[in-house]
Amino acid sequence: VARGGVPALKRVTRMRPSAASGEFSLIESIRGTALTRRDVALGIGDDGAVLRVPRGRELVVVMDTMVEGVHFPRGTAAADIGWKALAVNLSDLAAMGAEPAWATLALTLPQPDATWVRAFARGFAALAKRHGVALVGGDTTRGRLTVTVQAHGFVPLRRALRRDGAHAGDAIFVSGTLGDAAAGLADRKHTALRARLDRPSPRVALGVALRGVASAAIDVSDGLAADLGHVLDASGVGAALDVDALPTSAALRASVPGAARRRALQLGGGDDYELCFTVPTRRVARVAAIAREQRLRLTRIGTIERARGLRDSAGRPLERSGYAHFRRA
Amino acid sequence: VARGGVPALKRVTRMRPSAASGEFSLIESIRGTALTRRDVALGIGDDGAVLRVPRGRELVVVMDTMVEGVHFPRGTAAADIGWKALAVNLSDLAAMGAEPAWATLALTLPQPDATWVRAFARGFAALAKRHGVALVGGDTTRGRLTVTVQAHGFVPLRRALRRDGAHAGDAIFVSGTLGDAAAGLADRKHTALRARLDRPSPRVALGVALRGVASAAIDVSDGLAADLGHVLDASGVGAALDVDALPTSAALRASVPGAARRRALQLGGGDDYELCFTVPTRRVARVAAIAREQRLRLTRIGTIERARGLRDSAGRPLERSGYAHFRRA
Numbered sequence: 205v206a207r208g209g210v211p212a213l214k215r216v217t218r219m220r221p222s223a224a225s226g227e228f229s230l231i232e233s234i235r236g237t238a239l240t241r242r243d244v245a246l247g248i249g250d251d252g253a254v255l256r257v258p259r260g261r262e263l264v265v266v267m268d269t270m271v272e273g274v275h276f277p278r279g280t281a282a283a284d285i286g287w288k289a290l291a292v293n294l295s296d297l298a299a300m301g302a303e304p305a306w307a308t309l310a311l312t313l314p315q316p317d318a319t320w321v322r323a324f325a326r327g328f329a330a331l332a333k334r335h336g337v338a339l340v341g342g343d344t345t346r347g348r349l350t351v352t353v354q355a356h357g358f359v360p361l362r363r364a365l366r367r368d369g370a371h372a373g374d375a376i377f378v379s380g381t382l383g384d385a386a387a388g389l390a391d392r393k394h395t396a397l398r399a400r401l402d403r404p405s406p407r408v409a410l411g412v413a414l415r416g417v418a419s420a421a422i423d424v425s426d427g428l429a430a431d432l433g434h435v436l437d438a439s440g441v442g443a444a445l446d447v448d449a450l451p452t453s454a455a456l457r458a459s460v461p462g463a464a465r466r467r468a469l470q471l472g473g474g475d476d477y478e479l480c481f482t483v484p485t486r487r488v489a490r491v492a493a494i495a496r497e498q499r500l501r502l503t504r505i506g507t508i509e510r511a512r513g514l515r516d517s518a519g520r521p522l523e524r525s526g527y528a529h530f531r532r533a
Numbered sequence: 534v535a536r537g538g539v540p541a542l543k544r545v546t547r548m549r550p551s552a553a554s555g556e557f558s559l560i561e562s563i564r565g566t567a568l569t570r571r572d573v574a575l576g577i578g579d580d581g582a583v584l585r586v587p588r589g590r591e592l593v594v595v596m597d598t599m600v601e602g603v604h605f606p607r608g609t610a611a612a613d614i615g616w617k618a619l620a621v622n623l624s625d626l627a628a629m630g631a632e633p634a635w636a637t638l639a640l641t642l643p644q645p646d647a648t649w650v651r652a653f654a655r656g657f658a659a660l661a662k663r664h665g666v667a668l669v670g671g672d673t674t675r676g677r678l679t680v681t682v683q684a685h686g687f688v689p690l691r692r693a694l695r696r697d698g699a700h701a702g703d704a705i706f707v708s709g710t711l712g713d714a715a716a717g718l719a720d721r722k723h724t725a726l727r728a729r730l731d732r733p734s735p736r737v738a739l740g741v742a743l744r745g746v747a748s749a750a751i752d753v754s755d756g757l758a759a760d761l762g763h764v765l766d767a768s769g770v771g772a773a774l775d776v777d778a779l780p781t782s783a784a785l786r787a788s789v790p791g792a793a794r795r796r797a798l799q800l801g802g803g804d805d806y807e808l809c810f811t812v813p814t815r816r817v818a819r820v821a822a823i824a825r826e827q828r829l830r831l832t833r834i835g836t837i838e839r840a841r842g843l844r845d846s847a848g849r850p851l852e853r854s855g856y857a858h859f860r861r862a
Contacts, residue, residue, distance in 0.1 A: 245591055246693065249767070251628040251752060252595035252686075254693045257586045262574055265669065266581035267683065269639045271676045299580040310598045310639070310681040340594065343681070347600045352639045352672070352681045354596065357581075364575065364583045423580060438578070 302357030386473020715802020
């Protein structure tokens with residue numbers, strides 16, 4: 205069909221094998237690495253995916269966009285971008301106490317690059333496999349490197365972890381260690397710290413274990429102070445934070461010798477993808493049991509208080525930094 | 534907290550009211566216009582949304598990204614972009630025979646602009662209201678204007694319309710008229726044609742009515758020839774198209790006098806967001822009944838044949854143009 209000189213819009217090649225037959229296909233690269241699941245009645249290759257939510261379960265939906273140079277440094281390896289794009293979403297599911305099931309992917313690329321896409325797919329698939337996540341659809345477009353992932357998971361009815369359940373007296377915990385990713389951004393040659401930035405481990409099993417234990421939960425993406433602040437706002441409470449108790453890796457301690465600078469990274473650096481959660485005192489013993497079972501460091505870092513605001517143990521106010529995109533950019 | 538000179542990544546402001554308190558908020562603008570639904574247990578404002586799929590229903594998930602200058606012309610009104618970003622997704626749901634329920638939105642903007650966002654939200658909400666869609670979450674980031682919407686809908690078990698069910702002998706139908714949007718792109722001052730480009734009407738009610746009637750369905754987004762081609766590939770069949778029967782609006786006829794040029798727009802222009810579907814001959818009478826009930830033009834435009842390929846009634850091959858993003862860009 206002649207196009208008659210009409211300046212038509214360029215259309216996308218969607219995640220449909222038929223659209224890509226006989227030519228380089230972004231999607232086949234990704235599709236080939238994708239898991240299958242029995243609750244996927246129809247996956248990639250039609251106008252939409254058809255999915256089955258198990259009876260008695262609620263569906264949890266999360267979505268995160270990563271833009272090159274904004275959410276990850278230029279030059280980040282494609283496989284790491286693939287991993288992280290899924291990881292930040294699984295971290296949100298973890299914060300809801302959800303078991304991951306499915307993901308969709310919207311990938312915007314400056315130009316087709318089969319090698320890049322294969323590496324991206326490899327990183328994405330490695331994490332998807334670890335958590336049993338099936339890629340069920342998506343869209344590819346041309347433009348500045350941008351990755352939007354949406355992830356779906358399940359929780360039993362009314363058992364999702366939320367931000368608004370913290371009460372005065374609850375203990376505040378955080379998983380793993382804080383500040384490593386931010387230090388890895390400052391010192392990109394430090395392998396261990398850089399791995400925390402590029403390949404975060406979403407705390408999926410922890411989130412599931414915290415159902416019925418935590419009164420509120422959030423994942424630490426914008427920085428502990430900012431994210432805990434969201435819990436405080438949603439719950440209408442305040443908190444005293446024991447800033448000397450913030451869990452610190454040996455790598456961070458060696459790489460950033462100054463305690464004040466370390467603390468700044470731990471409170472405001474972000475990109476940790478740990479869970480911060482609150483627990484009523486009568487259930488605090490269960491947190492220790494979960495830590496043992498999961499061989500995961502879970503550190504008590506403070507207490508929820510009635511008085512609004514965030515302060516240290518001596519009552520000095522702590523700034524709730526963190527990044528608000530259109531404020532600080 | 535001092536940031537200690539660490540070159541931290543800029544973080545997003547997510548769709549969380551707490552992150553935006555006391556400052557200009559993209560999200561409040563959008564959230565304020567959003568519908569609520571009883572199957573939304575938890576909407577915008579946490580790490581994820583918690584949703585309830587009705588018993589006996591499968592979940593249909595679709596996702597489409599629109600990039601300025603690629604999927605809509607620069608200078609398109611913000612309200613039209615908001616409308617269209619949802620419309621293209623509801624059109625995919627329609628092609629699956631799904632009833633729309635929820636949407637999430639990932640919005641990337643070059644800079645914050647409250648007026649623009651309010652208008653965008655108005656357009657999005659107008660279409661959402663028409664179809665009872667609740668916005669349940671999303672993400673905002675900074676960059677080139679890009680909109681990714683994911684929409685969720687329901688179908689009864691095993692009743693989704695698919696691409697792979699067409700059989701030799703089935704009649705091929707298309708809804709509405711074709712070529713108007715492509716003509717509206719060529720002549721942007723033509724109000725009626727331009728409206729077809731900017732404010733497509735997804736054929737949601739038609740898709741639902743076609744469950745149990747159509748053997749296969751797709752929405753016409755890349756152009757009739759390309760999209761019908763996807764059905765043919767998925768079904769392993771071919772088709773003869775009666776190109777003289779393609780439904781043509783009076784506006785298109787007046788605006789594009791040449792029949793050959795009109796036909797090129799109708800076969801390859803795309804952005805129609807009509808449904809193309811196939812129907813076994815024994816059920817063709819039901820199509821006429823649906824057309825009457827819905828006061829919608831449904832035109833028989835050809836027949837599925839065993840021999841692969843797409844041709845006109847005289848057997849001349851038709852090019853399956855349409856836009857494949859990384860091939861023609």
